[in-house]
Amino acid sequence: xxxxxxxxxxxxxxxxxxxxxxxxxxxxxxxxxxxxxxxxxxxxxxxxxxxxxxxxxxxxxxxxxxxxxxxxxxxxxxxxxxxxxxxxxxxxxxxxxxxxxxxxxxxxxxxx
Amino acid sequence: xxxxxxxxxxxxxxxxxxxxxxxxxxxxxxxxxxxxxxxxxxxxxxxxxxxxxxxxxxxxxxxxxxxxxxxxxxxxxxxxxxxxxxxxxxxxxxxxxxxxxxxxxxxxxxxxxx
Numbered sequence: 449x450x451x452x453x454x455x456x457x458x459x460x461x462x463x464x465x466x467x468x469x470x471x472x473x474x475x476x477x478x479x480x481x482x483x484x485x486x487x488x489x490x491x492x493x494x495x496x497x498x499x500x501x502x503x504x505x506x507x508x509x510x511x512x513x514x515x516x517x518x519x520x521x522x523x524x525x526x527x528x529x530x531x532x533x534x535x536x537x538x539x540x541x542x543x544x545x546x547x548x549x550x551x552x553x554x555x556x557x558x559x560x
Numbered sequence: 561x562x563x564x565x566x567x568x569x570x571x572x573x574x575x576x577x578x579x580x581x582x583x584x585x586x587x588x589x590x591x592x593x594x595x596x597x598x599x600x601x602x603x604x605x606x607x608x609x610x611x612x613x614x615x616x617x618x619x620x621x622x623x624x625x626x627x628x629x630x631x632x633x634x635x636x637x638x639x640x641x642x643x644x645x646x647x648x649x650x651x652x653x654x655x656x657x658x659x660x661x662x663x664x665x666x667x668x669x670x671x672x673x674x
Contacts, residue, residue: 457600480660491650492603494662537602541659546591546610547618548659552602 452540454551461528462559468524469554471538475519482539483512483523486553492537495523528558562586566651566666573641573673581636581669583651590656592634593663594618594626596647603650609634610656641673 453472461467473481480499484492496505501516509526525532535553542549564585573579583592590611595603595618605618609628623645625637634653638645648670652663 454602482659482662484663491665491667492663493665497660497662499660539603539663544616545659546656547605547608547616548593548654548663549605549619550595550603552600 452551458555471521479541484537486535564666583634585653589653593652
């Protein structure tokens with residue numbers, strides 16, 4: 449079973465501060481790395497899918513980087529806003545390219 | 561566009577009862593997935609399908625069965641419900657492509673087993 453791990457489990461950040469968190473995954477047989485944003489009482493929504501080592505993706509104030517050789521991805525949020533409060537999930541296919549496994553998530557809370 | 565639709569949204573069962581959750585997608589996606597959400601554990605993959613007529617086991621398949629008789633539908637069955645199956649179930653679909661296409665999720669189905 450593929451282990452996708454995220455840290456920290458939860459994070460409390462002051463509004464306006466920037467923050468980042470980590471997703472780690474086995475570096476062998478890498479296919480892709482997904483990031484999702486999951487607000488309470490809603491469904492997860494895709495932020496990024498990254499496939500190439502060194503890939504960087506950006507969407508507004510949120511960006512992500514990928515290191516497939518060492519098996520980690522960082523998600524960055526610049527100038528956190530209250531609407532950024534959510535759980536951020538990463539996911540990766542395992543030994544079967546179609547079997548997409550999620551980490552347990554990082555729960556982000558923004559203090560006004 | 562409806563996207564991914566799950567029915568029912570809520571259900572309460574007694575231990576030992578059976579039920580089926582239906583997931584329907586109108587995006588002509590090849591791949592479909594069933595996950596369960598448990599506190600502190602994120603989303604855990606139950607079963608998935610890479611095309612009509614195919615199914616495969618995920619991380620936590622025990623106690624569940626699935627069928628994909630039509631490309632647009634993916635059914636999750638509980639033959640004999642147990643309290644440990646109390647959870648929120650999410651269906652998702654994607655275009656496939658060696659895991660490089662994003663998942664589109666349904667709104668979730670909350671199941672309580674008494």
